[in-house]
Amino acid sequence: MAAQPLDYTSLFRPDLPPAAAQWSGFPKYNFVGGHNDGSSIPVDGLIAAATSVLKREGRTLATYGLESGAQGYKPLREFVAKKLKADAGITCTADEVLITSGSLQGLDLVNQLLLKPGDTIIGEEMTYGGALTRVRKCGATWIGAPVDGGGIRMDLVAKSLADLKAKGITPKYIYTIPTVQNPTATVMSEARRAELIKLSEAYGVPIFEDECYADLTWSGKRPPAIRAMAGNDRVIHIGSFSKSIAPAIRLGYLVAGWPLMSRILALKTDAGTPAIDQMVLAEFATGQFDTHVVGLRKVLKRKLDVLVEALHAEFGTVAEFEIPEGGIFLWVKLPDSVDTMRLFQAAGKAGVAINPGVEWSSNAAAGKTRLRICFANPTEAQLREGVAKLAEVCHAEFGVPLRSRNTERGR
């Protein structure tokens, strides 16, 4: 006989987020999320890696942390250290690398380390929605500094720091995605990186550098990481394999020296990041990462070209954007008459998922006419069809674009 049902309402913690929506599959035109190109997943390489690493070390799965301790599988940390040296100029040892369950866990750990309700941070005005919601969930305020083609504007960071200082406020960190910024896809110049370090020194504020897209510049070139230029824990650096290998493996990393690492590690109470993903990635990446990423960049660049072509055809001059130097998303500005939150809702009903700009902006007004289109996962046909659908919906809701594919739509 079943027990009486229990009403949890009075038992819930008072500040719970809204209930999650039930999963009902991906939308047909899925232009949101950090999904990647399915055909670029190195399936055979991962199978070979799984076979060799499990044969050699499978028995260590019997222990928490394998035989590597709480910072993560040592060969993966060693790969990260080597990769960061070669690609980003960062000098660190495997002991200064923490493997995280996605770079989201890196964000959570740094926020737990530094933020309490009432705190303030400075970040790009247009930024990663997940970083924004996390900071706000901690009860902290995000002061947004606008971004131009060369990254976050240093004059405005300097102004924010000075304004806050005048009020007696030391921000807990300056958060930046310097290389292929999310969502603007800009790359911060080396000169600005140096300026940012100077500002950090002048105001005693650490820099929190999030480089989860840095592997994906079309040229394969990138400025040195800010961490590399600073050379110490003034810059906490995080990165990810979600965009360069696969998001579902949920593996990222954080770089910090031991005095800071020991405090961060004490906050990682998950008894370790799942091991098979770590082992397989380490085995695959050691030796094959660079070749894989070269191929992936080409596929992504081709998809971007298709998206840009479709936007030109369907939206004409109504859609404004800068062509990204890398990454998986395009940040689009529509005319002032368009509210992308309404567009998001209407497009959703037509099977086209987009990110409305307000969710990617610390300043709601600045995000109102903007949207983010992720292009890595859809096929080329889906990109073309989805953009056509989006133009159709946009016209029906807002009367623009007036012309698509050289055909008048009427007002």
Next chain:
Amino acid sequence: MAAQPLDYTSLFRPDLPPAAAQWSGFPKYNFVGGHNDGSSIPVDGLIAAATSVLKREGRTLATYGLESGAQGYKPLREFVAKKLKADAGITCTADEVLITSGSLQGLDLVNQLLLKPGDTIIGEEMTYGGALTRVRKCGATWIGAPVDGGGIRMDLVAKSLADLKAKGITPKYIYTIPTVQNPTATVMSEARRAELIKLSEAYGVPIFEDECYADLTWSGKRPPAIRAMAGNDRVIHIGSFSKSIAPAIRLGYLVAGWPLMSRILALKTDAGTPAIDQMVLAEFATGQFDTHVVGLRKVLKRKLDVLVEALHAEFGTVAEFEIPEGGIFLWVKLPDSVDTMRLFQAAGKAGVAINPGVEWSSNAAAGKTRLRICFANPTEAQLREGVAKLAEVCHAEFGVPLRSRNTERGR
């Protein structure tokens, strides 16, 4: 030129836990932690599983959540639903199963759902140290109810509930590990499970059932889960594959109906549990789980026998314990003159790691003379040698045991 170093001291969140200690390998006699038997890891089965599942579905790694949504890889959820029906009598669908990154994440999610500072919960007096520290970290109070051979004592749970009610306090949940309780290894009788449900109904308090050891009874038999008997969300049920397959894969699960699941899911902000571990486990477990567990139980029972034999030989009647009906640990009582926290420190220096009872007890006084010995990971030789070392250290510190292996040690 390196940047000036930054002193973080004034930037840290004020209530940080102490810094973590640097990893320096496992101790020689490692009698702590939920580690498992290395030779029982089904390495060949995992390799075959990885090969077939990655070949079939590897490309889905390109999407967050694979193609299964936020609750975890669907074939794994389907396996869990089937397993819970067969083994624990729980009726649920895959949509009522959430895959978690270890059952620790299950604990975190339920605590986030229900606990705020100042709250109270009821749990076993001797309990899992990780559950205890988590509840306390939330600012909540753990009211401990003693356990006897039949599990948590219902008369004392009833008394706690009545006492709290008199003070106007509704505890947020009654936490229990009913099947192979940690650390006492007792199995709660079916009659007591029914009584617990009655108390839950009478006081409007949910039951939080943690069954991470339930697969490991020597007989392979177990009473129905409390969730099975209640038949609804009055009981939130969590479990784990850490003990039955491998701790390093960090996979657990939580069972709840959608009204509750949708609130819990909104708190799981990690963008999914790592996928390769989930895929490999699902592929392996479907078909091979039962056979694997039958073999594992035998290996663990044999190690327990060796441990018990070693304790009899080295400690004689000085070490009191009940022989567990399953699991991976033994809960030992030493004479009142022994402080196991001091023993833990001295034994640690001699390479023997044990869990001092105070860390496994909500009542420090009750834990003072007790210790937990985990026997799954050490070899038989390590169990024998480690227990001999422990007896030696215990004699040196506390003058007991007086005799070991029929040899007088003197006072």
